[in-house]
Amino acid sequence: MKEKEKNTPVANNLQDAAKMLSLVSHKLRTPLSIINGYSEAILSQSSKEKFSPFTTKALEEINKQGTKLCGLVDKLMFFNKVENLQPKDLAKKQINLKNLLKLCANDAISHEEDSATVPSTAAVAKRGTFIEIDCPSNLEIKSDEELMAFLLEELMANAIKFNNKPEKIIKVQCAHHGDSISISVRDYGAGVRPQDVNKIFEQFYQVDDYFTGQIDGWGLGLPMVKKILDLHDGSISVISDRGLGTIFTVSLPVA
Ligand SMILES: Nc1ncnc2c1ncn2[C@@H]1O[C@H](COP(=O)(O)OP(=O)(O)O)[C@@H](O)[C@H]1O
Ligand SMILES: [Mg+2]
Structure with missing residues (x-):
C-alpha cells in the first residue's frame, strides 16, 4: 500500500473488506467440506443400499455443487492471499x-x-x-x-x-x-x-x-x-x- 494511503478511510475500508473476505471464506470452507464428505460417504454406499435413481441423482448433484462451491471458496481465499502479497514475500x-x-x-x-x-x-x-x-x-x-x-x-x-x-x-x-x-x-x-x-x-x-x-x-x-x-x-x-x-x-x- 502507498505511504499516503495508510489510515485513510479508503484504506481502512479495503482492509476491512479483505478481513471480511478472509473470514467469510474460512467460515464457509468447514461446512462445505462436511457436506461434501457426507454426500461422498452416502454415495459410496449406493450399490449396497439400493438407492432409487432419484436419490442417487440428488446425492450426485449435492456433491457436484458442493465441490464446485469449495473450489470457488478456495479461489477466493487464494485471491485474498495474493492481493496482500508484496515482492519481499515471494x-x-x-x-x-x-x-x-x-x-x-x-x-x-x-x-x-x-x-x-x-x-x-x-x-x-x-x-x-x-x-x-x-x-x-x-x-x-x-x-x-x-x-x-x-x-x-x-x-x-x-x-x-x-x-x-x-x-x-x-x-x-x-x-x-x-x-x-x-x-x-x-x-x-x-x-x-x-x-x-x-x-x-x-x-x-x-x-x-x-x-x-x-x-x-x-x-x-x-x-x-x-x-x-x-x-x-x-x-x-x-x-x-x-x-x-x-x-x-x-x-x-x-x-
Ligand atoms: N481465453 C479467453 N477467451 C475468451 N474470453 C476470455 C479468455 N480468458 C478470459 N476471458 C474473459 O475474461 C473474463 C475474466 O477472466 P478471469 O478473470 O479468468 O475470470 P473467470 O475465469 O473466473 O471468468 C472471463 O469471464 C471471460 O469473459
Ligand atoms: Mg479464469
Whole structure:
C-alpha cells in the first residue's frame, strides 16, 4: 500500500473488506467440506443400499455443487492471499519452464474437464483438448513456483473454458529475447471484443455474452495473473477478437 494511503478511510475500508473476505471464506470452507464428505460417504454406499435413481441423482448433484462451491471458496481465499502479497514475500527460485508448463497443462485439462458445466445451448465437447507446448528444454525462469504455476494454469484453463470449439487446440510458445522471456498462450475459441479486452483484468469482471457469460467463474483469475506479474516485474498483453480466439503474452525478466 502507498505511504499516503495508510489510515485513510479508503484504506481502512479495503482492509476491512479483505478481513471480511478472509473470514467469510474460512467460515464457509468447514461446512462445505462436511457436506461434501457426507454426500461422498452416502454415495459410496449406493450399490449396497439400493438407492432409487432419484436419490442417487440428488446425492450426485449435492456433491457436484458442493465441490464446485469449495473450489470457488478456495479461489477466493487464494485471491485474498495474493492481493496482500508484496515482492519481499515471494519464494523465488530457478524453475525449468518446460516442466512447469507440462504440469500446468495437465492440471488445467483435468480441472476444466472435471468442473465443466456445459451450457445446453452451446455445442462443446468436454474431451478433445490439446495443449501444444513449444519451449526450449533448457529455459529457466526465476519466480515463485506456486504463483507462477497458478498464473500459467489460469491462462490455459481460460483457453479451454472460453472455447466453443468441439476440438480445442491451445498453443503455448516460449522464447528468450535478450533480458526477458516471453510465454504466449493462444486459443482459437470464443475470443473477446476489442472494447472488452482491457476490462477483463478488472476484479469480478466477466464478459457477459451468449457463450462466455454462461461459463462458471468469479472474474478473479486475470486480476490475480496481473498482480502476480506486477510482483515479478513482468507484464501481460492480449490480442483477441470475437470468434477468432485469443493470444495472451506474458513477459518476465530473466534475472
Ligand atoms: N481465453 C479467453 N477467451 C475468451 N474470453 C476470455 C479468455 N480468458 C478470459 N476471458 C474473459 O475474461 C473474463 C475474466 O477472466 P478471469 O478473470 O479468468 O475470470 P473467470 O475465469 O473466473 O471468468 C472471463 O469471464 C471471460 O469473459
Ligand atoms: Mg479464469
